[in-house]
Amino acid sequence: AQSVTQPDIHITVSEGASLELRCNYSYGATPYLFWYVQSPGQGLQLLLKYFSGDTLVQGIKGFEAEFKRSQSSFNLRKPSVHWSDAAEYFCAVGARTGANNLFFGTGTRLTVIP
């Protein structure tokens, strides 16, 4: 079965600094990969997803993620963080075959300081 690891529980960055959130997955083949963001008191919103093709994926709000098969990773990046990016970020994976299910990581909480 697939699983997702987000090693960082909490990250603090200064506004304007760059950001990288880590995501590692365990799966026998290349899964479907997703990043969702959850603002306080709200539901999740899709930032971007990888199904196939170009391993660098562009998303909304200036985010991008890179799929690295050799490292089983799908890290999320943003070159310059805004205060409004403070939220919880979830990586998720889905199997290409077998049972349909999205498996979410435990999340990384991002704090942005002025």
Next chain:
Amino acid sequence: NAGVTQTPKFRVLKTGQSMTLLCAQDMNHEYMYWYRQDPGMGLRLIHYSVGEGTTAKGEVPDGYNVSRLKKQNFLLGLESAAPSQTSVYFCASSSGGAGGMYNEQFFGPGTRLTVL
């Protein structure tokens, strides 16, 4: 366009009581989902539906039942609530088609349930 709405927003139950959470979507989506979110854990899928009149079990279905009598509504029932069911519950929906469950899911704002 309201998107995905959930009723109620908060609820406190005593052990053994029953309740139903209501999810409604106005995007004409085929797929609907119920997740639970617990501290230090990611979202876990309870049940889902790929169309009106159909339901299927997710990762953690025990203790819950669901119904999808109308395409726009997905109900989650707790017949006999237990403290272990204290959680935040999220409903989501997505379009059908080729991507299925892996199409973009649109989430409601959540229901915070406490079972004493």
